[in-house]
Amino acid sequence: MPIALNHVDTGGAGIPLVVVHGLFGSADNWRSHVKAWQAGRRVITVDLRNHGRSPHAVGMDYEAMAADLLALLDRLGIARAHLLGHSMGGKVVISLARLAPERVASLIVADIAPRAYGHDHDAVFAALRRVAQGRPANRREADELLAEHVEERAVRLFLATNLERAEEGGLRLRLGLDEIQQDYEAIMGAPAGEGAFAGPTLVLRGAHSHYVTDEMLPELREVLPEARVVTLDAGHWLHAERPEAFREAVDDFLGGAG
Template structure:
Protein backbone atom coordinates (compact mmCIF):
# COMPACT_ATOMS: atom_id res chain seq x y z
CA UNK A 1 0.00 0.00 0.00
CA UNK A 2 1.45 3.41 -0.97
CA UNK A 3 2.72 5.82 1.67
CA UNK A 4 1.08 9.26 1.72
CA UNK A 5 4.13 11.40 1.03
CA UNK A 6 4.78 14.83 2.43
CA UNK A 7 5.27 17.45 -0.30
CA UNK A 8 5.64 21.16 -0.94
CA UNK A 9 3.76 22.73 -3.86
CA UNK A 10 4.39 26.22 -5.25
CA UNK A 11 1.13 26.19 -7.20
CA UNK A 12 0.78 27.43 -10.75
CA UNK A 13 -0.41 26.25 -14.14
CA UNK A 14 0.98 23.87 -16.71
CA UNK A 15 2.80 20.58 -16.41
CA UNK A 16 4.60 20.67 -13.03
CA UNK A 17 8.19 19.84 -12.24
CA UNK A 18 8.34 17.20 -9.49
CA UNK A 19 11.67 17.12 -7.63
CA UNK A 20 12.84 14.06 -5.70
CA UNK A 21 15.85 14.04 -3.37
CA UNK A 22 18.48 11.36 -2.85
CA UNK A 23 19.36 9.08 0.05
CA UNK A 24 19.30 10.90 3.41
CA UNK A 25 17.94 14.02 1.69
CA UNK A 26 14.57 15.78 1.76
CA UNK A 27 12.48 18.35 -0.06
CA UNK A 28 14.06 21.03 2.11
CA UNK A 29 17.41 20.56 0.33
CA UNK A 30 15.93 22.05 -2.86
CA UNK A 31 14.60 25.37 -1.53
CA UNK A 32 17.01 27.65 -3.39
CA UNK A 33 16.37 25.87 -6.69
CA UNK A 34 12.63 25.93 -6.19
CA UNK A 35 12.75 29.67 -5.51
CA UNK A 36 14.23 30.16 -9.00
CA UNK A 37 12.16 27.59 -10.88
CA UNK A 38 8.82 28.73 -9.44
CA UNK A 39 9.18 32.00 -11.36
CA UNK A 40 8.23 30.15 -14.52
CA UNK A 41 6.49 26.93 -13.49
CA UNK A 42 4.74 24.94 -10.80
CA UNK A 43 7.25 23.00 -8.71
CA UNK A 44 6.46 20.16 -6.31
CA UNK A 45 9.18 18.84 -4.00
CA UNK A 46 8.66 15.46 -2.35
CA UNK A 47 9.87 13.70 0.80
CA UNK A 48 10.27 10.01 -0.01
CA UNK A 49 9.21 7.40 2.56
CA UNK A 50 11.47 7.32 5.63
CA UNK A 51 12.80 10.76 4.72
CA UNK A 52 11.91 14.33 5.67
CA UNK A 53 8.38 14.66 7.01
CA UNK A 54 6.98 11.59 5.25
CA UNK A 55 5.88 8.52 7.22
CA UNK A 56 8.23 5.70 8.08
CA UNK A 57 7.40 2.39 6.43
CA UNK A 58 9.10 -0.93 5.79
CA UNK A 59 10.58 -1.52 2.36
CA UNK A 60 12.67 0.77 0.18
CA UNK A 61 12.14 -0.98 -3.14
CA UNK A 62 12.01 1.20 -6.21
CA UNK A 63 8.66 -0.34 -7.13
CA UNK A 64 7.24 0.85 -3.80
CA UNK A 65 8.81 4.32 -3.94
CA UNK A 66 7.61 4.86 -7.52
CA UNK A 67 4.13 3.76 -6.44
CA UNK A 68 4.24 6.32 -3.61
CA UNK A 69 4.98 9.10 -6.10
CA UNK A 70 2.27 7.93 -8.51
CA UNK A 71 -0.20 7.96 -5.61
CA UNK A 72 0.83 11.56 -4.86
CA UNK A 73 0.29 12.55 -8.50
CA UNK A 74 -3.14 10.94 -8.34
CA UNK A 75 -3.95 12.78 -5.11
CA UNK A 76 -2.98 16.09 -6.71
CA UNK A 77 -4.83 15.19 -9.93
CA UNK A 78 -1.67 15.54 -12.02
CA UNK A 79 -1.85 13.35 -15.15
CA UNK A 80 1.74 14.02 -16.31
CA UNK A 81 4.79 15.71 -14.86
CA UNK A 82 8.41 16.52 -15.56
CA UNK A 83 10.34 14.42 -13.05
CA UNK A 84 13.72 15.40 -11.59
CA UNK A 85 15.56 13.02 -9.29
CA UNK A 86 19.03 13.12 -7.77
CA UNK A 87 20.93 9.93 -6.90
CA UNK A 88 18.44 7.52 -5.27
CA UNK A 89 15.69 9.91 -6.37
CA UNK A 90 16.99 9.51 -9.92
CA UNK A 91 16.41 5.76 -9.69
CA UNK A 92 12.91 6.45 -8.36
CA UNK A 93 11.98 8.61 -11.35
CA UNK A 94 13.56 6.14 -13.81
CA UNK A 95 11.47 3.40 -12.17
CA UNK A 96 8.32 5.50 -12.48
CA UNK A 97 9.08 6.19 -16.15
CA UNK A 98 9.51 2.49 -16.84
CA UNK A 99 6.38 1.31 -15.01
CA UNK A 100 4.09 4.25 -15.90
CA UNK A 101 5.57 6.14 -18.90
CA UNK A 102 2.25 7.83 -19.62
CA UNK A 103 2.69 9.88 -16.43
CA UNK A 104 6.07 11.30 -17.48
CA UNK A 105 6.50 14.37 -19.70
CA UNK A 106 10.29 14.24 -19.36
CA UNK A 107 13.04 12.98 -17.07
CA UNK A 108 15.93 14.86 -15.48
CA UNK A 109 18.45 12.60 -13.75
CA UNK A 110 21.06 13.96 -11.33
CA UNK A 111 24.28 11.91 -11.31
CA UNK A 112 23.03 8.34 -11.25
CA UNK A 113 22.81 5.49 -13.75
CA UNK A 114 20.21 2.69 -13.87
CA UNK A 115 22.69 0.24 -12.38
CA UNK A 116 23.54 -1.49 -9.11
CA UNK A 117 26.26 0.15 -7.03
CA UNK A 118 28.59 -1.05 -4.28
CA UNK A 119 28.22 -0.24 -0.59
CA UNK A 120 29.76 3.09 0.40
CA UNK A 121 27.66 4.46 3.26
CA UNK A 122 29.10 2.53 6.22
CA UNK A 123 30.59 5.62 7.86
CA UNK A 124 27.36 7.56 7.31
CA UNK A 125 25.28 4.88 9.02
CA UNK A 126 27.80 4.76 11.87
CA UNK A 127 27.62 8.53 12.28
CA UNK A 128 23.83 8.59 12.23
CA UNK A 129 23.67 5.78 14.80
CA UNK A 130 26.07 7.77 16.98
CA UNK A 131 23.68 10.72 16.74
CA UNK A 132 20.79 8.51 17.83
CA UNK A 133 22.55 7.24 20.92
CA UNK A 134 24.26 10.55 21.73
CA UNK A 135 21.07 12.65 21.81
CA UNK A 136 22.80 15.98 21.11
CA UNK A 137 21.45 19.09 22.79
CA UNK A 138 22.44 21.37 19.92
CA UNK A 139 23.96 21.35 16.43
CA UNK A 140 27.51 21.78 17.66
CA UNK A 141 27.22 18.61 19.73
CA UNK A 142 25.59 16.89 16.77
CA UNK A 143 28.48 17.83 14.51
CA UNK A 144 30.98 16.50 17.06
CA UNK A 145 29.14 13.19 17.26
CA UNK A 146 28.91 12.84 13.49
CA UNK A 147 32.55 13.79 13.19
CA UNK A 148 33.59 10.66 15.08
CA UNK A 149 32.75 8.72 11.88
CA UNK A 150 32.15 11.23 9.06
CA UNK A 151 35.24 13.34 8.37
CA UNK A 152 33.92 15.47 5.48
CA UNK A 153 32.34 18.63 6.86
CA UNK A 154 30.09 19.09 3.81
CA UNK A 155 28.65 15.60 4.33
CA UNK A 156 28.08 16.30 8.05
CA UNK A 157 26.24 19.53 7.24
CA UNK A 158 24.05 17.66 4.75
CA UNK A 159 23.26 14.87 7.22
CA UNK A 160 22.47 17.45 9.92
CA UNK A 161 19.51 18.66 7.82
CA UNK A 162 17.75 15.54 9.12
CA UNK A 163 17.79 16.77 12.72
CA UNK A 164 14.73 18.26 14.38
CA UNK A 165 13.87 19.37 17.91
CA UNK A 166 12.53 16.46 19.95
CA UNK A 167 9.52 16.46 22.28
CA UNK A 168 11.81 16.05 25.30
CA UNK A 169 14.27 18.70 24.16
CA UNK A 170 17.51 18.13 22.29
CA UNK A 171 17.77 17.04 18.69
CA UNK A 172 16.59 13.84 17.07
CA UNK A 173 16.74 12.30 13.60
CA UNK A 174 13.59 12.40 11.53
CA UNK A 175 14.88 9.63 9.23
CA UNK A 176 13.44 6.14 9.28
CA UNK A 177 16.97 4.90 9.81
CA UNK A 178 16.05 1.30 10.67
CA UNK A 179 13.91 0.97 7.56
CA UNK A 180 16.59 2.50 5.34
CA UNK A 181 19.41 0.37 6.72
CA UNK A 182 17.33 -2.84 6.64
CA UNK A 183 16.72 -2.41 2.89
CA UNK A 184 19.99 -0.72 1.94
CA UNK A 185 20.85 -3.57 -0.45
CA UNK A 186 17.73 -2.75 -2.46
CA UNK A 187 18.51 0.97 -2.49
CA UNK A 188 21.93 0.26 -4.00
CA UNK A 189 20.38 -2.02 -6.61
CA UNK A 190 18.98 -1.13 -10.04
CA UNK A 191 15.71 0.70 -10.65
CA UNK A 192 12.42 -1.15 -11.01
CA UNK A 193 10.79 -1.82 -14.36
CA UNK A 194 11.87 -3.32 -17.66
CA UNK A 195 12.65 -2.07 -21.12
CA UNK A 196 13.42 1.53 -21.96
CA UNK A 197 11.85 4.96 -21.51
CA UNK A 198 11.65 6.54 -24.97
CA UNK A 199 10.84 10.08 -23.82
CA UNK A 200 13.04 13.18 -23.52
CA UNK A 201 15.71 12.79 -20.86
CA UNK A 202 18.48 14.96 -19.46
CA UNK A 203 21.27 13.32 -17.46
CA UNK A 204 23.43 15.73 -15.47
CA UNK A 205 26.60 14.12 -14.17
CA UNK A 206 29.55 15.36 -12.12
CA UNK A 207 32.93 15.33 -13.82
CA UNK A 208 34.53 14.30 -10.51
CA UNK A 209 31.88 11.76 -9.51
CA UNK A 210 32.15 7.97 -9.93
CA UNK A 211 28.40 7.53 -10.32
CA UNK A 212 28.04 8.10 -14.10
CA UNK A 213 31.33 7.26 -15.76
CA UNK A 214 31.92 6.97 -19.51
CA UNK A 215 32.01 3.20 -19.08
CA UNK A 216 28.45 3.28 -17.71
CA UNK A 217 26.99 5.27 -20.62
CA UNK A 218 26.16 2.28 -22.88
CA UNK A 219 24.07 0.68 -20.11
CA UNK A 220 22.45 4.05 -19.36
CA UNK A 221 21.52 4.56 -23.02
CA UNK A 222 19.90 1.13 -23.17
CA UNK A 223 17.36 2.26 -20.57
CA UNK A 224 17.25 5.96 -21.52
CA UNK A 225 17.87 5.97 -25.30
CA UNK A 226 16.93 9.63 -25.77
CA UNK A 227 19.20 10.87 -22.99
CA UNK A 228 21.24 14.03 -23.43
CA UNK A 229 24.25 13.77 -21.12
CA UNK A 230 25.67 17.02 -19.70
CA UNK A 231 28.79 17.02 -17.53
CA UNK A 232 29.25 19.68 -14.84
CA UNK A 233 32.50 20.48 -13.04
CA UNK A 234 31.34 18.94 -9.79
CA UNK A 235 31.17 15.78 -7.74
CA UNK A 236 28.09 13.76 -6.87
CA UNK A 237 26.33 16.70 -5.15
CA UNK A 238 26.38 18.70 -8.38
CA UNK A 239 23.18 20.65 -7.62
CA UNK A 240 24.87 22.00 -4.46
CA UNK A 241 28.39 22.36 -5.86
CA UNK A 242 27.37 24.02 -9.14
CA UNK A 243 23.89 25.38 -8.40
CA UNK A 244 23.75 27.97 -11.17
CA UNK A 245 24.97 25.62 -13.89
CA UNK A 246 22.62 22.91 -12.63
CA UNK A 247 19.62 25.27 -12.61
CA UNK A 248 20.43 26.67 -16.03
CA UNK A 249 20.75 23.18 -17.55
CA UNK A 250 17.36 22.22 -16.16
CA UNK A 251 15.74 25.48 -17.29
CA UNK A 252 17.08 25.18 -20.85
CA UNK A 253 15.93 21.56 -21.09
CA UNK A 254 12.42 22.38 -19.83
CA UNK A 255 12.12 25.53 -21.95
CA UNK A 256 12.55 23.34 -25.03
CA UNK A 257 9.48 21.41 -23.84
CA UNK A 258 7.35 24.40 -22.87
CA UNK A 259 4.36 23.06 -24.78
CA UNK A 260 4.63 19.52 -23.42
Protein backbone atom coordinates in the same frame (compact mmCIF):
# COMPACT_ATOMS: atom_id res chain seq x y z
CA MET B 1 0.44 -0.14 -0.19
CA PRO B 2 1.59 3.40 -1.13
CA ILE B 3 2.04 5.92 1.66
CA ALA B 4 1.06 9.59 1.59
CA LEU B 5 4.26 11.52 0.93
CA ASN B 6 4.87 14.90 2.50
CA HIS B 7 5.31 17.48 -0.24
CA VAL B 8 5.58 21.20 -0.93
CA ASP B 9 3.56 22.54 -3.87
CA THR B 10 4.20 26.07 -5.19
CA GLY B 11 1.00 26.02 -7.25
CA GLY B 12 0.74 27.49 -10.72
CA ALA B 13 -0.37 26.39 -14.16
CA GLY B 14 1.12 24.06 -16.74
CA ILE B 15 2.90 20.75 -16.44
CA PRO B 16 4.57 20.72 -13.01
CA LEU B 17 8.18 19.91 -12.21
CA VAL B 18 8.38 17.26 -9.48
CA VAL B 19 11.70 17.15 -7.62
CA VAL B 20 12.85 14.03 -5.77
CA HIS B 21 15.83 14.08 -3.37
CA GLY B 22 18.50 11.43 -2.83
CA LEU B 23 19.40 9.14 0.07
CA PHE B 24 19.42 10.96 3.44
CA GLY B 25 18.05 14.09 1.72
CA SER B 26 14.68 15.83 1.80
CA ALA B 27 12.57 18.41 0.01
CA ASP B 28 14.23 21.06 2.18
CA ASN B 29 17.51 20.60 0.29
CA TRP B 30 15.92 22.09 -2.85
CA ARG B 31 14.55 25.36 -1.45
CA SER B 32 16.91 27.68 -3.33
CA HIS B 33 16.22 25.94 -6.64
CA VAL B 34 12.47 26.05 -6.04
CA LYS B 35 12.63 29.81 -5.43
CA ALA B 36 14.29 30.23 -8.83
CA TRP B 37 11.98 27.86 -10.70
CA GLN B 38 8.62 28.79 -9.20
CA ALA B 39 8.49 32.12 -11.03
CA GLY B 40 8.08 30.25 -14.31
CA ARG B 41 6.40 26.96 -13.43
CA ARG B 42 4.66 24.91 -10.77
CA VAL B 43 7.21 23.03 -8.67
CA ILE B 44 6.49 20.16 -6.29
CA THR B 45 9.18 18.85 -3.94
CA VAL B 46 8.61 15.59 -2.09
CA ASP B 47 9.97 13.74 0.92
CA LEU B 48 10.36 10.06 0.08
CA ARG B 49 9.29 7.46 2.63
CA ASN B 50 11.55 7.38 5.72
CA HIS B 51 12.89 10.83 4.80
CA GLY B 52 12.01 14.38 5.77
CA ARG B 53 8.47 14.71 7.09
CA SER B 54 7.05 11.66 5.33
CA PRO B 55 5.91 8.58 7.27
CA HIS B 56 8.28 5.75 8.12
CA ALA B 57 7.49 2.46 6.42
CA VAL B 58 9.20 -0.86 5.78
CA GLY B 59 10.33 -1.38 2.18
CA MET B 60 12.71 0.86 0.25
CA ASP B 61 12.61 -0.97 -3.09
CA TYR B 62 12.11 1.20 -6.15
CA GLU B 63 8.75 -0.24 -7.13
CA ALA B 64 7.37 0.81 -3.72
CA MET B 65 8.90 4.28 -3.85
CA ALA B 66 7.68 4.82 -7.43
CA ALA B 67 4.20 3.76 -6.31
CA ASP B 68 4.34 6.36 -3.51
CA LEU B 69 5.21 9.04 -6.05
CA LEU B 70 2.53 7.92 -8.50
CA ALA B 71 -0.04 7.99 -5.69
CA LEU B 72 0.97 11.58 -4.94
CA LEU B 73 0.44 12.57 -8.58
CA ASP B 74 -2.99 10.92 -8.46
CA ARG B 75 -3.88 12.70 -5.23
CA LEU B 76 -2.89 16.05 -6.71
CA GLY B 77 -4.75 15.37 -9.96
CA ILE B 78 -1.59 15.56 -12.07
CA ALA B 79 -1.87 13.65 -15.33
CA ARG B 80 1.72 14.26 -16.49
CA ALA B 81 4.78 15.81 -14.89
CA HIS B 82 8.40 16.61 -15.54
CA LEU B 83 10.33 14.45 -13.07
CA LEU B 84 13.71 15.41 -11.63
CA GLY B 85 15.55 13.06 -9.30
CA HIS B 86 19.02 13.15 -7.75
CA SER B 87 20.92 9.95 -6.89
CA MET B 88 18.43 7.57 -5.21
CA GLY B 89 15.68 9.95 -6.32
CA GLY B 90 16.96 9.54 -9.86
CA LYS B 91 16.35 5.82 -9.63
CA VAL B 92 12.86 6.51 -8.29
CA VAL B 93 11.93 8.70 -11.25
CA ILE B 94 13.49 6.25 -13.73
CA SER B 95 11.37 3.53 -12.14
CA LEU B 96 8.20 5.60 -12.50
CA ALA B 97 9.08 6.42 -16.10
CA ARG B 98 9.46 2.73 -16.92
CA LEU B 99 6.36 1.63 -15.00
CA ALA B 100 4.02 4.46 -16.07
CA PRO B 101 5.60 6.30 -19.03
CA GLU B 102 2.30 7.98 -19.93
CA ARG B 103 2.58 10.03 -16.72
CA VAL B 104 6.03 11.44 -17.53
CA ALA B 105 6.39 14.48 -19.77
CA SER B 106 10.17 14.40 -19.43
CA LEU B 107 12.84 12.95 -17.20
CA ILE B 108 15.81 14.68 -15.54
CA VAL B 109 18.27 12.35 -13.81
CA ALA B 110 21.02 13.90 -11.68
CA ASP B 111 24.24 11.90 -11.26
CA ILE B 112 23.00 8.34 -11.19
CA ALA B 113 22.82 5.51 -13.72
CA PRO B 114 20.10 2.84 -13.98
CA ARG B 115 22.26 0.13 -12.44
CA ALA B 116 23.25 -1.46 -9.14
CA TYR B 117 26.09 0.06 -7.12
CA GLY B 118 28.39 -1.23 -4.38
CA HIS B 119 28.15 -0.31 -0.70
CA ASP B 120 29.71 3.01 0.30
CA HIS B 121 27.62 4.39 3.18
CA ASP B 122 29.01 2.44 6.14
CA ALA B 123 30.57 5.54 7.71
CA VAL B 124 27.36 7.54 7.24
CA PHE B 125 25.24 4.86 8.91
CA ALA B 126 27.72 4.69 11.80
CA ALA B 127 27.64 8.48 12.17
CA LEU B 128 23.85 8.64 12.18
CA ARG B 129 23.65 5.78 14.68
CA ARG B 130 26.07 7.66 16.94
CA VAL B 131 23.85 10.74 16.83
CA ALA B 132 20.72 8.69 17.54
CA GLN B 133 22.38 7.12 20.56
CA GLY B 134 24.11 10.29 21.75
CA ARG B 135 20.95 12.45 21.85
CA PRO B 136 22.81 15.75 21.31
CA ALA B 137 21.53 18.88 23.02
CA ASN B 138 22.45 21.16 20.11
CA ARG B 139 23.92 21.17 16.62
CA ARG B 140 27.47 21.64 17.87
CA GLU B 141 27.23 18.43 19.86
CA ALA B 142 25.60 16.69 16.91
CA ASP B 143 28.47 17.71 14.64
CA GLU B 144 30.99 16.37 17.14
CA LEU B 145 29.20 13.03 17.16
CA LEU B 146 29.02 12.90 13.36
CA ALA B 147 32.72 13.78 13.14
CA GLU B 148 33.63 10.56 14.95
CA HIS B 149 32.83 8.75 11.68
CA VAL B 150 32.61 11.39 8.92
CA GLU B 151 35.58 13.67 8.32
CA GLU B 152 34.16 15.87 5.55
CA ARG B 153 32.39 18.88 7.02
CA ALA B 154 30.17 19.31 3.95
CA VAL B 155 28.84 15.77 4.38
CA ARG B 156 28.23 16.38 8.10
CA LEU B 157 26.30 19.57 7.34
CA PHE B 158 24.16 17.65 4.86
CA LEU B 159 23.45 14.87 7.34
CA ALA B 160 22.58 17.45 9.99
CA THR B 161 19.63 18.59 7.89
CA ASN B 162 17.93 15.43 9.19
CA LEU B 163 17.91 16.72 12.80
CA GLU B 164 14.81 18.08 14.46
CA ARG B 165 13.95 19.29 17.95
CA ALA B 166 12.64 16.49 20.19
CA GLU B 167 9.63 17.08 22.41
CA GLU B 168 11.62 16.02 25.45
CA GLY B 169 14.44 18.41 24.52
CA GLY B 170 17.60 18.07 22.50
CA LEU B 171 17.80 16.89 18.90
CA ARG B 172 16.72 13.69 17.20
CA LEU B 173 16.85 12.24 13.70
CA ARG B 174 13.67 12.42 11.65
CA LEU B 175 14.95 9.69 9.31
CA GLY B 176 13.52 6.19 9.40
CA LEU B 177 17.06 4.95 9.90
CA ASP B 178 16.11 1.37 10.79
CA GLU B 179 13.93 1.04 7.68
CA ILE B 180 16.58 2.57 5.41
CA GLN B 181 19.39 0.38 6.72
CA GLN B 182 17.21 -2.74 6.64
CA ASP B 183 16.56 -2.33 2.91
CA TYR B 184 19.89 -0.78 1.89
CA GLU B 185 20.52 -3.57 -0.63
CA ALA B 186 17.39 -2.53 -2.53
CA ILE B 187 18.42 1.13 -2.45
CA MET B 188 21.78 0.29 -4.00
CA GLY B 189 20.10 -1.94 -6.59
CA ALA B 190 18.82 -1.13 -10.06
CA PRO B 191 15.59 0.81 -10.73
CA ALA B 192 12.30 -1.01 -11.04
CA GLY B 193 10.62 -1.76 -14.34
CA GLU B 194 11.78 -3.24 -17.60
CA GLY B 195 12.71 -1.92 -20.99
CA ALA B 196 13.44 1.64 -21.98
CA PHE B 197 11.85 5.02 -21.37
CA ALA B 198 11.80 6.64 -24.80
CA GLY B 199 10.69 10.14 -23.75
CA PRO B 200 12.78 13.33 -23.52
CA THR B 201 15.56 12.80 -20.99
CA LEU B 202 18.37 14.86 -19.52
CA VAL B 203 21.16 13.21 -17.56
CA LEU B 204 23.31 15.60 -15.55
CA ARG B 205 26.54 14.16 -14.17
CA GLY B 206 29.47 15.46 -12.16
CA ALA B 207 32.88 15.37 -13.81
CA HIS B 208 34.42 14.43 -10.46
CA SER B 209 31.81 11.82 -9.53
CA HIS B 210 32.05 8.05 -10.06
CA TYR B 211 28.30 7.53 -10.37
CA VAL B 212 27.97 8.11 -14.15
CA THR B 213 31.25 7.31 -15.87
CA ASP B 214 31.88 7.14 -19.61
CA GLU B 215 31.98 3.35 -19.32
CA MET B 216 28.42 3.35 -17.99
CA LEU B 217 26.94 5.38 -20.86
CA PRO B 218 26.13 2.44 -23.20
CA GLU B 219 24.27 0.73 -20.33
CA LEU B 220 22.52 3.99 -19.50
CA ARG B 221 21.36 4.50 -23.07
CA GLU B 222 19.78 1.04 -23.13
CA VAL B 223 17.32 2.31 -20.51
CA LEU B 224 17.27 6.00 -21.50
CA PRO B 225 17.86 6.00 -25.29
CA GLU B 226 16.92 9.67 -25.74
CA ALA B 227 19.21 10.90 -22.97
CA ARG B 228 21.06 14.14 -23.47
CA VAL B 229 24.12 13.87 -21.20
CA VAL B 230 25.53 17.09 -19.72
CA THR B 231 28.66 17.07 -17.57
CA LEU B 232 29.16 19.75 -14.90
CA ASP B 233 32.43 20.63 -13.17
CA ALA B 234 31.28 19.13 -9.88
CA GLY B 235 31.08 16.00 -7.78
CA HIS B 236 28.03 13.94 -6.86
CA TRP B 237 26.26 16.90 -5.20
CA LEU B 238 26.28 18.84 -8.46
CA HIS B 239 23.06 20.75 -7.71
CA ALA B 240 24.64 22.13 -4.52
CA GLU B 241 28.18 22.62 -5.87
CA ARG B 242 27.18 24.28 -9.16
CA PRO B 243 23.62 25.54 -8.57
CA GLU B 244 23.56 28.14 -11.35
CA ALA B 245 24.96 25.76 -13.97
CA PHE B 246 22.59 23.04 -12.78
CA ARG B 247 19.53 25.28 -13.09
CA GLU B 248 20.67 26.60 -16.46
CA ALA B 249 20.91 23.05 -17.82
CA VAL B 250 17.49 22.14 -16.43
CA ASP B 251 15.88 25.33 -17.77
CA ASP B 252 17.41 24.82 -21.20
CA PHE B 253 16.13 21.25 -21.32
CA LEU B 254 12.63 22.06 -20.08
CA GLY B 255 12.38 24.91 -22.56
CA GLY B 256 12.44 22.30 -25.29
CA ALA B 257 10.48 19.64 -23.42
CA GLY B 258 7.22 21.56 -23.12
